Amino acid sequence: MTKLFLLTGILFSVLLGSQAGWAETVEVKIIKSTFIPAVIKVKQGDTIRWVNTEELLHTVTSGKAPMPDKEFNAAYVKKEFEVKLDKGGLFDYYCELHPAIMRGVVIVLPSGEGGN
Numbered sequence: 213m214t215k216l217f218l219l220t221g222i223l224f225s226v227l228l229g230s231q232a233g234w235a236e237t238v239e240v241k242i243i244k245s246t247f248i249p250a251v252i253k254v255k256q257g258d259t260i261r262w263v264n265t266e267e268l269l270h271t272v273t274s275g276k277a278p279m280p281d282k283e284f285n286a287a288y289v290k291k292e293f294e295v296k297l298d299k300g301g302l303f304d305y306y307c308e309l310h311p312a313i314m315r316g317v318v319i320v321l322p323s324g325e326g327g328n
């Protein structure tokens with residue numbers, strides 16, 4: 213029941229996200245050393261929150277592994293890390309401890325895109 217509720221909530225915010233003009237928080241979970249979802253699309257001004265669901269330590273480091281570009285970096289994420297990206301573009305990121313397997317992408321759409 214809780215799971216269904218959560219799923220509905222996520223679905224709702226995804227649908228809403230494609231139309232609404234206000235900023236929101238988009239969550240990426242770290243599960244079994246994987247960023248889920250690996251690719252997210254957000255609007256300019258949105259906040260991205262990475263949540264580490266396991267005991268293993270990870271980093272959320274912007275850049276193409278193994279080259280950090282210093283756009284954002286959270287070392288050894290224990291639980292949560294948030295970042296707000298104010299410019300549009302494509303941001304690669306990875307985990308410095310597991311660069312071969314842990315990679316993700318944030319696509320930031322310029323605000324105003326989508327017809328609002």
Ligand SMILES: [Cu+2]
Nearest residue numbers: 270307309310
């Ligand atoms: Cu890692």
